[in-house]
Amino acid sequence: xxxxxxxxxxxxxxxxxxxxxxxxxxxxxxxxxxxxxxxxxxxxxxxxxxxxxxxxxxxxxxxxxxxxxxxxxxxxxxxxxxxxxxxxxxxxxxxxxxxxxxxxxxxxxxxxxxxxxxxxxxxxxxxxxxxxxxxxxxxxxxxxxxxxxxxxxxxxxxxxxxxxxxxxxxxxxxxxxxxxxxxxxxxxxxxxxxxxxxxxxxxxxxxxxxxxxxxxxxxxxxxxxxxxxxxxxxxxxxxxxxxxxxxxxxxxxxxxxxxxxxxxxxxxxxxxxxxxxxxxxxxxxxxxxxxxxxxxxxxxxxxxxxxxxxxxxxxxxxxxxxxxxxxxxxxxxxxxxxxxxxxxxxxxxxxxxxxxxxxxxxxxxxxxxxxxxxxxxxxxxxxxxxxxxxxxxxxxxxxxxxxxxxxxxxxxxxxxxxxxxxxxxxxxxxxxxxxxxxxxxxxxxxxxxxxxxxxxxxxxxxxxxxxxxxxxxxxxxxxxxxxxxxxxxxxxxxxxxxxx
Ligand SMILES: *Cc1c(COP(=O)(O)O)cnc(C)c1O
Ligand SMILES: [Zn+2]
Numbered sequence: 001x002x003x004x005x006x007x008x009x010x011x012x013x014x015x016x017x018x019x020x021x022x023x024x025x026x027x028x029x030x031x032x033x034x035x036x037x038x039x040x041x042x043x044x045x046x047x048x049x050x051x052x053x054x055x056x057x058x059x060x061x062x063x064x065x066x067x068x069x070x071x072x073x074x075x076x077x078x079x080x081x082x083x084x085x086x087x088x089x090x091x092x093x094x095x096x097x098x099x100x101x102x103x104x105x106x107x108x109x110x111x112x113x114x115x116x117x118x119x120x121x122x123x124x125x126x127x128x129x130x131x132x133x134x135x136x137x138x139x140x141x142x143x144x145x146x147x148x149x150x151x152x153x154x155x156x157x158x159x160x161x162x163x164x165x166x167x168x169x170x171x172x173x174x175x176x177x178x179x180x181x182x183x184x185x186x187x188x189x190x191x192x193x194x195x196x197x198x199x200x201x202x203x204x205x206x207x208x209x210x211x212x213x214x215x216x217x218x219x220x221x222x223x224x225x226x227x228x229x230x231x232x233x234x235x236x237x238x239x240x241x242x243x244x245x246x247x248x249x250x251x252x253x254x255x256x257x258x259x260x261x262x263x264x265x266x267x268x269x270x271x272x273x274x275x276x277x278x279x280x281x282x283x284x285x286x287x288x289x290x291x292x293x294x295x296x297x298x299x300x301x302x303x304x305x306x307x308x309x310x311x312x313x314x315x316x317x318x319x320x321x322x323x324x325x326x327x328x329x330x331x332x333x334x335x336x337x338x339x340x341x342x343x344x345x346x347x348x349x350x351x352x353x354x355x356x357x358x359x360x361x362x363x364x365x366x367x368x369x370x371x372x373x374x375x376x377x378x379x380x381x382x383x384x385x386x387x388x389x390x391x392x393x394x395x396x397x398x399x400x401x402x403x404x405x406x407x408x409x410x411x412x413x414x415x416x417x418x419x420x421x422x423x424x425x426x427x428x429x430x431x432x433x434x435x436x437x438x439x440x441x442x443x444x445x446x447x448x449x450x451x452x453x454x455x456x457x458x459x460x461x462x463x464x465x466x467x468x469x470x471x472x473x474x475x476x477x478x479x480x481x482x483x484x485x486x487x488x489x490x491x492x493x494x495x496x497x498x499x500x
Contacts, residue, residue: 003015003077007073010066010070010074014077015098016082018095019058019090019094019095020056020090022093023051023052023054024039024051025049025050025051026042026048026049027350028042028045028047028350029042029045031044033049035095036158040232040244041229048243049245050248051245051248051249056290056293059294060295063295064294064296067294068264071088071256072260074087082101083103083105084103084104084105084145084253085146086098086103086145087107088253091252091256091290091291092146092249092252093249096150100149100152100153100156102149102180102183103145104135104145104179104180104183105134106135107134107141107257109130109131109132109134110130111127111130111419112129112130113125113127114390115388118384118385118388121384122407123404123407124407124412124413124414124415124417124418125417125418126403126418126419126420127418128390128392128419128422129254129257129258129419129420129421129422130390130422131421132391132392132393132425132426133391133425136176136206137424137427138175138340138424138425138428139254139280140175140177141179141180142251142253142254142283143246143250143251143279144176144177144240144247145180146246146250147244147250148165148181148183148184151184152184152188155187160187162186162187163188164189164236164237164238165177165190165237165238166190166231166232166238167190167192167239168192168193168224168228168241169199169224170195170221170342171199171339171428172424173241173242174203174206174214175203175207177192177207178190178192178206178207178210178211181212188238189213190210190212191214191215192207192212192213192214192215193215194214194216194217195217195223195224196217196219198220198221198339200428200429200430201431202430203428220333220342221343222333222343225345228241241277241347242277242279242282242347242348243347248282248351250283251279252283252287252290253287255271255288256291259288259296259297264296265298265299266288266297267299268417269301269302269417269418269419270302270304270416270418270419271301271304271419272303272305272306272403272419272420272421273306273399274306274307274395274398274399275307275314275370276311276340276341276342277343277346277347277348278305278347278348278352279348280421281305282355284421285303285368286355288301288303289359292362300362300363301367302367302368302369302412303359303368304370304402305370305371306370306371306373306398306399307372307373308336308337308374308375308378308398309372309375310333311331311343312372313328313330313344313346315370315372317349318369318370323357328349330345331344331345335442335444336378337375337379337397337429337432337445337447338375338394338395338397338398339394339429339432340394340423340429341395356368371406371409372405373398374401374446376446377401377405378394378401379394379397379447380397380401381398381400381404382396382400382426382433383397384400386426390422390426391425391427392422393422393429395421395424396423400420435447436449437456458493460490462489465482465486
């Protein structure tokens with residue numbers, strides 16, 4: 001639909017103009033720096049940045065009800081730059097002209113309500129928001145679309161030549177970075193650092209396929225991160241890890257979409273999200289805060305982070321109820337099926353600490369919680385979800401296991417409605433399903449296959465068939481015999497009743 005066909009009151013706002021005043025602000029010392037510089041940590045104190053809009057209050061001049069109409073009507077326009085996360089342009093990266101936005105189909109992922117069997121089994125009404133349906137099959141595309149749109153804008157306005165974009169990754173960040181960088185061929189090149197043997201073959205194939213320079217490091221993610229940080233401090237590169245606050249802003253779209261999906265009514269809603277480097281939970285909290293401050297939503301939903309017992313520093317931190325007594329301590333991770341969240345020293349932890357306090361304060365009660373789940377629970381719940389029409393990866397299984405734990409601990413009540421983050425597509429982490437089905441997890445994972453969740457292909461090769469089509473060309477009689485006897489064997493195995 002065209003803008004002139006839409007109601008008059010929204011027309012002046014449908015096509016966003018560049019606006020806002022974004023700055024890098026150090027979380028630790030408060031120093032501010034202009035966004036034209038490639039900075040990722042504070043030169044004064046090494047603190048990490050948020051990327052606040054110093055003119056944020058201008059957004060409050062438009063009433064919440066009008067914002068809701070703007071976003072809802074903007075959705076029917078056929079402007080590619082506004083089809084994805086930039087539907088919420090004013091809240092994502094408002095200085096970027098629509099023409100510089102890189103849109104590869106990210107965002108606006110569907111919320112799929114669990115079937116009644118699964119809802120009864122779990123004990124409350126819940127949905128998966130399928131972020132595995134983003135172009136590189138994980139939520140990381142939300143942040144990458146924002147970060148690369150900004151780089152694209154800088155390249156045009158500053159006349160930069162071939163920028164090198166670099167990141168460390170548990171797999172999905174590099175897949176996403178490589179995809180968006182390859183779209184900007186000639187302007188951006190990408191290089192990714194992966195922990196050797198700690199990403200799935202699908203995740204390794206993605207950056208290779210998009211032409212990225214791929215480096216494997218003998219260590220875990222936290223080690224790769226240190227190398228990348230050193231590179232970013234000492235060489236001219238664009239850092240694409242979630243330390244880069246442009247990524248956080250893009251990922252805030254996840255919260256905006258949830259708000260829009262439920263007609264901006266978030267009373268009794270709970271969002272459950274796995275925590276690794278803590279960029280995603282940072283963005284989700286901040287996204288809801290932004291919409292709340294402008295009056296687009298009137299309730300701050302409950303947020304529950306989930307960690308595996310094998311990588312649980314955030315859980316351990318919030319275990320202490322008294323904020324004064326909490327002590328931050330990174331942990332040494334053990335192998336986890338939720339491999340994308342296998343991080344012992346989350347980069348965004350200072351952001352989380354600050355935002356959780358602000359969130360709880362504004363809500364007037366504790367609204368952010370963290371629960372812990374076992375590796376066994378992650379695998380079992382992933383398989384159960386996928387046996388009920390979902391397409392979740394191990395981290396998505398972790399979300400559901402987290403819901404079960406949260407209900408058990410009464411962190412979530414049965415009459416609340418829950419949105420689970422399905423952070424990536426099941427196919428990206430399919431090797432864990434395979435290990436489960438073959439019941440051959442290395443012992444350190446602490447996962448044993450349950451018979452009722454296992455599955456395997458069955459070879460149909462009845463002994464009374466003399467020759468099979470993969471041996472040679474069959475004649476007509478041979479082929480009929482092959483079809484009839486094979487069909488009979490399958491019908492017997494499935495207990496089918498014959499037509500009369
Ligand atoms: C990156 C990632 C996570 C962890 O998100 P953080 O922002 O690092 O906390 C979880 N699941 C998947 C599939 C991921 O790719
Ligand atoms: Zn500082």
